[in-house]
Amino acid sequence: MKPAPRCPSAVPVRRTLLARPWLLALCACSPAGTGTGAAANTIIVGTGLAAVQALTRAVDAGGVRSLDPSLSTDVPGERVLDDLFEGLTRLDERGEPAPGVAERWEHSADGRVWTFHLRAARWSNGVPIRAADFVFAWRRTVDPRTASDYAQALAPVVNAIAISEGRMSPATLGIEAPDDRTVRVRLNAPTPYLLSLLTKSYAVPQYEPAIRAHGESWVRPEFLVNNGAFLLREHVIGGRITLVRNPTYWGAQQVRLAQVTYLPLDRSAQTDRYFAGDLAFTDSFSAEQTAWLRQQLGTQVVSGPYLGNFVLGMNMVRPPFAGNRSLRMALTLAVDREPLVRYVRQGLYLAAYTPTPPLAGYPAPVPDWAALPDAQRHALAQRYYAAAGYSARHRLHVELHYPTDTDNRRTYEAVAAMWRTNLGADVSTYNEEFRVELNERHLHKLDLFHYAWIGDYPDPYTFLQLFQTGFGYNDGGYSNPRYDALLNAAGEEADAAQRFGELAQAEALLNADVACIPLYYYATRHLIKPYVRGWTSNIQDRNLSQYMYLLEHRGQ
Amino acid sequence: MLRFLLRRALSAVPTLLVIATLAFVLLHLTPGGPFDSERVLVPQIQHSIEARFHLDEPLWRQYLRYLGDLAHGDLGPSFQYRNTSVNELIAQGLPVDVAIGGTAMLIALLLGGSIGLLAATRVGGWRDRLPMGLAMLGISVPLFVTAPLLILVFAIRLQWLPAGDWVSGSWRHLLLPSVALALPYTAYIARIVRSAAIEALASPFIRAARAKGLPSLTIVLRHALRPTLMPLVSFLGPALAGVLTGSIVIEQVFGLPGIGRFFVTGALNRDYTLVTGITVLYGALIIAMNVLVDLCYGWLDPRVRARQ
Numbered sequence: 115m116k117p118a119p120r121c122p123s124a125v126p127v128r129r130t131l132l133a134r135p136w137l138l139a140l141c142a143c144s145p146a147g148t149g150t151g152a153a154a155n156t157i158i159v160g161t162g163l164a165a166v167q168a169l170t171r172a173v174d175a176g177g178v179r180s181l182d183p184s185l186s187t188d189v190p191g192e193r194v195l196d197d198l199f200e201g202l203t204r205l206d207e208r209g210e211p212a213p214g215v216a217e218r219w220e221h222s223a224d225g226r227v228w229t230f231h232l233r234a235a236r237w238s239n240g241v242p243i244r245a246a247d248f249v250f251a252w253r254r255t256v257d258p259r260t261a262s263d264y265a266q267a268l269a270p271v272v273n274a275i276a277i278s279e280g281r282m283s284p285a286t287l288g289i290e291a292p293d294d295r296t297v298r299v300r301l302n303a304p305t306p307y308l309l310s311l312l313t314k315s316y317a318v319p320q321y322e323p324a325i326r327a328h329g330e331s332w333v334r335p336e337f338l339v340n341n342g343a344f345l346l347r348e349h350v351i352g353g354r355i356t357l358v359r360n361p362t363y364w365g366a367q368q369v370r371l372a373q374v375t376y377l378p379l380d381r382s383a384q385t386d387r388y389f390a391g392d393l394a395f396t397d398s399f400s401a402e403q404t405a406w407l408r409q410q411l412g413t414q415v416v417s418g419p420y421l422g423n424f425v426l427g428m429n430m431v432r433p434p435f436a437g438n439r440s441l442r443m444a445l446t447l448a449v450d451r452e453p454l455v456r457y458v459r460q461g462l463y464l465a466a467y468t469p470t471p472p473l474a475g476y477p478a479p480v481p482d483w484a485a486l487p488d489a490q491r492h493a494l495a496q497r498y499y500a501a502a503g504y505s506a507r508h509r510l511h512v513e514l515h516y517p518t519d520t521d522n523r524r525t526y527e528a529v530a531a532m533w534r535t536n537l538g539a540d541v542s543t544y545n546e547e548f549r550v551e552l553n554e555r556h557l558h559k560l561d562l563f564h565y566a567w568i569g570d571y572p573d574p575y576t577f578l579q580l581f582q583t584g585f586g587y588n589d590g591g592y593s594n595p596r597y598d599a600l601l602n603a604a605g606e607e608a609d610a611a612q613r614f615g616e617l618a619q620a621e622a623l624l625n626a627d628v629a630c631i632p633l634y635y636y637a638t639r640h641l642i643k644p645y646v647r648g649w650t651s652n653i654q655d656r657n658l659s660q661y662m663y664l665l666e667h668r669g670q
Numbered sequence: 671m672l673r674f675l676l677r678r679a680l681s682a683v684p685t686l687l688v689i690a691t692l693a694f695v696l697l698h699l700t701p702g703g704p705f706d707s708e709r710v711l712v713p714q715i716q717h718s719i720e721a722r723f724h725l726d727e728p729l730w731r732q733y734l735r736y737l738g739d740l741a742h743g744d745l746g747p748s749f750q751y752r753n754t755s756v757n758e759l760i761a762q763g764l765p766v767d768v769a770i771g772g773t774a775m776l777i778a779l780l781l782g783g784s785i786g787l788l789a790a791t792r793v794g795g796w797r798d799r800l801p802m803g804l805a806m807l808g809i810s811v812p813l814f815v816t817a818p819l820l821i822l823v824f825a826i827r828l829q830w831l832p833a834g835d836w837v838s839g840s841w842r843h844l845l846l847p848s849v850a851l852a853l854p855y856t857a858y859i860a861r862i863v864r865s866a867a868i869e870a871l872a873s874p875f876i877r878a879a880r881a882k883g884l885p886s887l888t889i890v891l892r893h894a895l896r897p898t899l900m901p902l903v904s905f906l907g908p909a910l911a912g913v914l915t916g917s918i919v920i921e922q923v924f925g926l927p928g929i930g931r932f933f934v935t936g937a938l939n940r941d942y943t944l945v946t947g948i949t950v951l952y953g954a955l956i957i958a959m960n961v962l963v964d965l966c967y968g969w970l971d972p973r974v975r976a977r978q
Contacts, residue, residue, distance in 0.1 A: 175922065176935060180752040261719040263705075280714040330753040351754055351762055352935075353927030354835065377835065379925045386818060387925070390825040390833035549702030549940065556706075 159645045160666040168373040171395040177352040177378035181333040183315040184255040187263045197659045198342040199318035202230045203309050207661040209652025211309035225304030225608040230297040235364040237321050237339050245291030247319035253284040255316045264316040270305040304608040307573040343369045343660035370663035391670030394643040401521055404460040414641055418651030422636035423469055427565030431591040441502035442628035447495035448536040455634050458528045466632035468625055470574040476614050479622035492536050499537045510539040516564035517548040555589045574617045581629050592629040682957045689953040693946040704749040704940040745947035750939040756947040763929035771913035773848035778855035786863025808857030817850040817923040834924035847924045866898040896970050907963035911955040
């Protein structure tokens, strides 16, 4: 049987590049209620459009590392590329895939051949976009010579994996251009999330002459030829990026913002600049400041579900967790998730009992014990703990490792305390630098570790693949032939509802085996000025500037 | 003079070589590589990426290659900022740090120097104790407290100045970060100048000047100032080198595109070339500043000149 498409295009959470001690400092020096938000609170919003349509948005402090659609891997890059390039599909205002360069499409009955019909769209230099521009771009992404981290993201496309492994020529990739306005894509298996995948930067068209002429420098403002709603005006490496409206964009009539500026800032600087009126749309804020921000800014604090889970992984290839389901069960039962999200996580996040976050149409299997009252759940946990061979005299001693971050520390200290209180287990927490933790985890050197993950497309598979035998990121080493078979079967399934059913069955098995300890699901976090419109909280947290506009207002 | 400079320039070469070697070796010893990503890469792609940056070669060859490029002034390609060289990153970030660091040093010198001199002439009085107490505070309170405080007061409450960002040539964007960075240096300089001036004012030649009946101001400015500057100059050399290569805190808080944060994120991302490049630059600046300091010594003290 053909394996289910392996799409390692989801990234685990990498939340901070730097410890940010001044974040605490800022909290300390701006006590609640002193009215620092007074200026921000007195905004009067009108009904007409503002005369100046210029928006300043923030991105994570790491900044954009590359604007090459085949090479970009960071979230700031994704934000900017969403404005600069457009694929066959694009995200609409609600964050759902909608027609992009392709105005319509159809697929074969088995869901393996998709035909996209392109609209009369143009590159920023006026040249018409041809189907061949997609073929060129996709081949470039999977070509090992491009050395793209995302080469495997196109894995559902025929031969993509073999090409990225150097076994086949890029010309054999399952994408072709029968004529200038038709793109035909051949897939290994039905891929219900394909339309979502096509909105990503690694699937956008690229203008070959610019890349041939300028090599790696083609993404600089003076050379870039792109097809999105905005043009690149200025790019300070690791700093400010300024975009202006693209008059050659096919939907330029609907784009209202004349200029968009992206500033890379850490969370606390974003909040500062928001209060100072320099930013109208932040990328995040510190979870610890939530209550204070809500008090100061009210509805300007915007939070919603995000496609990411905060999960603990366990090493399934060595003791104490290998072959000891009772112990794993005891640990997951003994975590009080509601108080965790309410008090430690400030009510921002949603408690998790299964790895996959809530997705439209997907019947995520929540274990029965999730509904138990605390006392019963604790009693059950203690029974499992005893069955695993532990007691007050023979306590479990284990180390929990996580990448350094204040938010992580608070969560894990709380969880360790719950295990101490509810079971008597001795769990010590260790924080390590991100790359060190990652490295040790890959080598199966850690017993209990941070295993959070952010999905790339809204589909359970992006989360479930983590537990597939042999999957490169299966750091816990979980392996169950039945689970693998269920995932493979789902991969071959053309009917969407049937497929979700099979995936849910696999996930239920995962929960029964206690392959991980889900704690909560992430949430998007923004501060947004009341005069900024045209955005919706969406699970991928991608808000394209082309839909946004500013209402006339007084105050900032 | 020329011989002195030439000798110093020659002796700088082995020093820089040691710095580059240490940075290179330490970075390669750190666990985790630049392309250990969250995603697990296909071996061929991993290999392709490594080959592109010569990471597949034996370490000694990478080292020789690096030194060879360094000798030509080429610091190599950045690993984390694909499509960009370390030279470009430094060329882009250094002017920002030089502008802010230079302004901060100027403020610190003028302010700290005057406070120190004033305090030295009034030892024990409130005009000595108050500024010295404040100076102690300036040294103790870290930048990550003062910088957000300045933003809170001048950008958010009073809305006089921008809370951050960098606009080349705009003094309004320069002011807050420079002042924030200047505060601790002002405090250091005030303390150094005060103690040096107290010592100088107690020297026999000052007593002689007083005995001649010279006015107090002339004594301080014409006679006591030069020896007072000696310890200040030794402090300023390395301090200037440090300030010009960027302050990570100031850059983060104000969102400035300087090289300080390239250095820190570079280290976290194992961007070997970027970190080594900035380290070598920092080393070269320190050496250059120390030469300047020695030249200043000669100008300030005839005894040193004779030895040079």
